Amino acid sequence: MTDTKGSPSRQTEQVDTIVQRFITLATRGLVPMFDETQQLFCYSLKRTERGMVRQGLSPRYTLMTVMGLHRLEEAGGVSPIAIDPVVQRLLANLDWVKDIGDLGVLLWMCALVAPEHLAKVEDRIDLDTALVRYRSAKRGVTMELAWFLTGLSNWTLACPEKLPRLRDLAYQTFALLKKNRGDQGFFGHLTRGGSALGMARGRIGSFADQVYPIYAMTRFSQAYQDEGALRMALQCGRGLCEAQGRLGQWWWHYDSLTGRVLEGYPVFSVHQHAMGPMTMFALGEAAGCDFSPWIDRGLHWINAENELGFNMEDDSAQVIWRCQYRRTSQIKTYLKAAFDRRSTSAPFEARKDLDVLFECRPYELGWLLYAFAGRAGKRLAHFSDAPGYEALAVSASLQK
Secondary structure, rough: OOOOOOHHHHHHHHHHHHHHHHHHHHHHHOOOEEEEEOOOOEEEEEEEEEEEEEEOOOOOHHHHHOOOOOOOOHHHOOOOOHHHHHHHHHHHHHHOOOOOOHHHHHHHHHHHHHHHHHHHHHHHOOOHHHHHOOHHHHHOHHHHHHHHHHHHHHHHHHOHHHHHHHHHHHHHHHHHHHOEEEOOOEEOOOOOOHHHHHHHHEEEEEHHHHHHHHHHHHHHHHOOOHHHHHHHHHHHHHHHHHHHOOOOOOOOOEOOOOOOOEOOOOOOOOOHHHHHHHHHHHHHHHHHHHHHHHHHHHHHHHOOOOOOOOOOEEEOOOOEOOOOEEEEOHHHHHHHHOOOOOOOOOOOOOOEEEEEEEEEEEHHHHHHHHHHHOOOOOOOOOOOOOOOEEOOEEEEEEEO
């Protein structure tokens, strides 16, 4: 293969350079987001007239960030923050576990970072009633059910002897998640119900409402050898790739009934550099498919190849700024898109009426590390058909 500008090998080298730079930035950038006294990460870090200001504390974001730092260490890197004291702090008192999502991310973290603590966590939670005890589970909130399914699946993969104990609960959670899935493979935000909110939000799902179920169903398929779950994940993953913007944008809201993009903005950096890649890597590895063309386009959006020509990576502030968003009313745009019955989507690339949100949250950098630590230079060498999915077409027919 000739190593010339624009060749696949050259493009891979360029992406690897970007990834290594992002990993370095994330590793440094998490330090000012950490509260050493509380041993927790903040909720957000914002640019103000007084400089970068840390706001709030978030156990949930801390869990996600710990998983990223753990993966960095697994890849041979050095975490700038000692992981074990943070884990001990999170497990010391579980009063912060307020919903099924918190519990799911806790199980996910323990399974990957500290499986020796899973038995103690199980003794302190009423696992069997989790799906009826938490409001978010009863409402069928997609993202939180997906986190719980991921936690159960990773627990089974880490401790195979738990499979008989966890199987029924995992399949119940999987069944609830499937209820939120439309015919085109996209997911609504929650279970469709009789209320106006239930009808609207049950139809419309965010990018997070797509990628976390994809990830959850991928891990579930691996834990329980369920090819049907993998096919569902693949259908949604293919839909996201087909919908990706001309500049590599992973769009914001999707219609689970028609399969079209409802609203493109905000375009969140974390979707581009972390959540999209971590999900597509997991799906591709499970199904034998290579999603790197779409992952790579999403990464390039960060560094000025975007609507504003603005570099979202800020080395001086040690962050990647949160998003590009419309200055006009999001609610008005959202409702107009939701109730427009036309089948075709309007072009979403906009260079006017956009601003940058100068904020960064620790989970964004944590998920970046989770997605990319140890991956530079690694690409699947070929495309292959996934089980039972004859036309995934992650090849030239979908490349733009």
